[in-house]
Amino acid sequence: MKSTLARRIVAAGFKGFYRNRTVSLSSIFILTVTLSIITSFYFFRAVFDYTLDQVRQKVDVKIYFTTDATDDQISDIQSKLLGLPQVKSVVYTTKEQALADFKDRHGGDQLTIQALDELGNNPFGASLSVLAKDPSQYEAIAQQVSSDSGLLKESQSAIDKINYYQLKDSIDKLNSIIGWTNTVGFWLSVIFILMSCMIVYNTIRLAIFVYRDEIAVMKLVGASNWYIRGPFLVEAMLYGLVATILTLIMFYPATMWLTKKTVFFFEGMNIHTYYTEHFFALFGLLLLSGVLLAVISSLFAVRKYLKI
C-alpha cells in the first residue's frame, strides 16, 4: 500500500512538473539564479583562498648559518625542524647557491660583483627557509629555533641570524588580513544563504499560492496531508535538479572565458581547471542546496493551505 502511494505521489509530481510548465520554468529560473550566486561565491572563495595561499607562501622564516657551519650541522637542524608539527616544509640553500643567487640578482652591478671577486672567498652562509602550515605559527617556530633552551640549543653556534623578527610586522599584518577576510567571508556566506532562502521561498510560495484552492479540494475529497504535499515536494526536487544542471552548464563556458581574462591576475589560478577538478563537489553542493531550498520552501508554503 505504501509503495503504491509513493509511486502515485512521484508520478503526480512528474505530471505536475510537466503540466504546470510556466510555474515550473519560473521556479527553475529563480533557483538557477540563486544557485549561480552560490556558485559565484564558491569560485570567489576559491580564488581568494588561492591568492592568500600564494601570499602565505611568500612569507617564510629564514635561518642564516655562519660560513663555517658544516653540512652535517645544517642537515641535523633541517631534520629537527621538519619534526615540528607547525612546519610544512624546509628548503635548504647551500652557500654556493646563495652566492649564485646574489650574482644573478646583481648581474648588472659591476662594482658589487668586482668587490665580491676581490674578497676571494664566498662570504655567504647557507640558509634554511622554513614554511609554516599556518602563518600564525611562525612566532612559535621562531621561538623554538632562537631560544637557548629550544630545539636548536646544541647548534646555536652555527646560526648567524633568524629573520623572523624583521618580518614580524608583515606576518602579523597577513594574519590579521586572513582573520578579517575569514570573518567577512563567513558573514557574507550567511547573508548569501539567507538571501537565497528568501528568494526561493517567496517564489515557491507564490507558485503554491496558485494551487491553494486545489489543495483545499484535495483535503475535502479525503486526501491525507502527505498525499497532497508529496507531489509538490517531488516537483521541488525536480526544480532543484534541473536548476543544478543548468547552473553547471552555464558555468562551463563562463569559467573558460573568465580564465582567459584572469589567469595572470590571480597569480596563475586557472578557474576553469578548478571547475572541472571540483565538478562533482560543486554538483553535490548545488544539488543539495537547490533541492533542500526548494523542498523546505515547498513544505512551509503547502503547510499553510493544509490547515482545513
Added chain:
Amino acid sequence: MIYFDKVTKEYDNGVKVLEDVSLTVNKGELVSIVGHSGAGKTTLIKLLLAEEDPTEGTVSFHSDNISTLRGKDMTNYRRKVGVVFQDFRLIPNKTAYENVAFAMEAAGRHDDEIKEDVPHVLDLVDLKSKFNHFPHQLSGGEQQRVAIARAIINRPEIIIADEPTGNLDPLNTYDIVQILKKINDLGTTVILTTHNKGIVDNLGRRVITMENGKIIRDQKTGKFSM
C-alpha cells in the same frame, strides 16, 4: 446520521451567521436547504465539511463530533462524505478521468479497482467520451458531472451539494438534479443547498428553510417558499 445540536457560529468580527440551529438528517434522506443569500446555508455546509468549527454546540456524524476529528480520523470522515460545489472545483491540470481517479487514489484504492470504477462512474454521468478532457475543455454542466462522479466514486454515505446548479443553464440544472435524485434512490443521503424554486418543487422531498442564521421551517415534503 447527521446531528446539529444547538449550533451557533459567530465570526471574530462579531457577526453571527448561525444561531442555535438543531436538526437531524437520517440515512437515505434527500434534504434541500433553501434561503436567501446570507441565510446561513453555506456556513451549515462548511461546518459539515469541517472547514469551520462551531462557536457553540456540536455537529456530529453518527456518534463522532466532527469538530474534534483530527488527522487520520478527519481524512477517513471526509472519504465518507462526497462534496459538490457551485464552482465545480475540479483540479485544472488533471483530466476528467484523473480528477475522479484522484479521490480513489487518495483513499489508497488498488489500480485495478480504479481502472474499473472510474470509467463506470463517468459513464453513469454521461461523460464516457470525455475522459481525457481537461476541465477547461468541458462545459459547465460537464464539469459539474465530473464533480459529481468524483463525489460518488468512493461510495460515500452522504453527498453534500452546495448550490450545484448555481452556474448552470436550465437543461444542465435538470440533468444534475436527476443525477442527484438517482444517487439518493440508490441509498445515499443527499444534502442540497439551492436558490432554485424549480428544483425544490420538482424533488418534492424534505425542505429546510433558513433565514438570518436560523431554521424557520422544516417540512417533510415541502415546496419552495420564503
